[in-house]
Amino acid sequence: MISAQAWADAQRLWDFQQMGHEPRPCSVAIGLGSHDLGVADATADLFHRGMAPVVLFTGATSRTTRERMPRGEAEHYRDRAVELGVPVSVILVEPNARNTGENIRFSRTLLEERRVPVSTALLVSKPYEERRAYATARKHWPEIEWVSASAPMSLAGYVDSIQDTRLVIDMLVGAQQRLMVYPRQGFMIEQDVPDDVARAFERLCKHGYTSRLVREVL
Structure with a gap:
């Protein structure tokens, strides 16, 4: 109890974790892997609202996801987004990150390799980790503008x-x-x-x- x-x-x-950012159109929407498929849902919703032309999901597995997401968090997020109508052609998958810092660094590397120009990014996380994700992203990729987002609940x-x-x-x-x-x-x-x-x-x-x-x- x-x-x-x-x-x-x-x-x-x-x-306190809520950043209070208003979603707006950005270069890319980056969904941070976790146990919560709601992050994929929120990212798909942002795509359908025209907030980003490219979606990137990042995440391997953790102790809370290895059983329910055996192929990796990013892979399961992609499947969920496709179910929700996001075209496969606009989704990138980063399958190796095991913490938030790696989520940001590895996502940056993948976007640079794919030559996706990025000046702004929607950072999609669980609602109770908006501030933590934002503070990490600002540290590891300070050159771009970050907009925090999560499922509104x-x-x-x-x-x-x-x-x-x-x-x-x-x-x-x-x-x-x-x-x-x-x-x-x-x-x-x-x-x-x-x-x-x-x-x-x-x-x-x-x-x-x-x-x-x-x-x-x-």
Whole structure:
């Protein structure tokens, strides 16, 4: 049972992760691989709305996806996008990235190899990782303008879609930790973290929502 305080703290982390960018036409839409096919859905929707002429999905597998996406996250994302009407001809697949930094670096390399000119990019992630993804992209590919995007839904709606409240809160806590520790390791740009967000993170850690923390930097 999730306490009222834990839910309020999770909501605060969720709200902080939202970048509030308005989607607009960009050179490419890059869907970041994960356990959540909703990223592919959101990317397909952006394509159909005319927001990008090229779609790139990036991601290998992780401990949460190796069973449900055995051919790799990017491959399964492509299949999902095709089911949703995105032409195969506009989709690029980057199948090797195993973290967000690699998602960005390997995507850049693939786009350069395919000679796709890029000045702006829609960065499509899970809703609770918009800020983390944006901070990483700005670090590894600062020359272009990034527009964050995700499926437009509430925390409650997202939990309903995943059907695992604890997993979602653990993921939120993990994303927040990385925002705070990765900049000093050179993995992403610094983000100002409000005091109430830091306190919400600390309370959730104290109550055991820690399965997605990076242990070696605790």
